[in-house]
Amino acid sequence: MITKLPRWVEYGAFILSLIAGLVNAVGLLGFKHQAISHLSGTATLLGTGLLNNNFSELIYFLLIIVSFILGAAMSGYFLRSGALKLGRNYSALLYLEMVFLIGASYFLMQGSANGIYLASAACGLQNAFASTYSGAIVRTTHLTGIFTDLGLMLGAKLRGQAFDERKALLLLLIMSGFIAGGTIGAYCYALFKFQALLIPAGICLLLAISYSIYSRKINSK
Template structure:
């Protein structure tokens, strides 16, 4: 069980989830109603296209899957941590994510669907930023796993097992950030259309700046404590 939770884990997680929620709202409203913060739906659409013999649709959708993987690969190469431990490599990765969102915005405003692929890469990069904290799987670009873990924890409590309140708080913070980010992304798309990726780009850049400043100010207190692979 989590015995303590550094404030930066909650604040950073909330911010990252909000960035992903905003990007996903823009994707659902503008990129042929496709999600970008996760690729489960896109993978399903590729399967449907294959079943229908629609090679053109499959060829259009598949690059988003590959881009998500490449984004996660870039994250792993930049950060290199299997467990959550804050340092300036996270800031570098967040700046790369911001740059991908900016490039996506430029391409989309020019009428190129390649912008959707770059937005997917940005989200793959973010999803690879964090993996575990004190045995808890931490994801900021989708909420399916978070809700599943919460439900499992409640079920365990019914069976008389201890309930990890700190982990539950972390999950609720992440879910709240994603929902709020989705609301911001929806409003941004209605006002800005395909310039809306500027919002998650600004969010990622702001988090990068905050991370850089925080690590520089408190270099001895940035580790999240004991972590393990799930």
């Protein structure tokens, strides 16, 4: 059970899931109405596309998947562990995610699929560096596992097992952040189109700076 969940994990999980929800909303409403922050639908489209003999479409979906994996690989290379831990250089990865999202905005405004690939890489990078904390899965770019974990916890509670309130809070924060991000993303896309991706890019910048300041403050004590 999570008995001592630091506030920085809760705040970070909420903000990261908000970023992902925002990015995903822009993808769904914009270029080819493509989900960006997760790959289940993309993998399905890749599978069904094999029957259509449409080579360019197959390459398109395959590159989205490969981009997500490459983004995750970047996190894996620099962090060397999936467990969240204060003091690691998450700021550098957040700056990189910011650059990816700015690039995605630029290319999507030009009507280029390169924007989708960069946005997918940004989500893969983020989903990998926020991986686990004290045994709790912290995936911030999709909610399937989050809803599943919460359902399992509720079922165990009905069976008489102890209910981990802090873990439940973390899961609820991720859910609410993603949904809030989707709402903000839809609103901002209506106003700014693909320039709306500059908003999560800016949030990445602020989060990176805030984390650096907080980490230095804690480590100096």
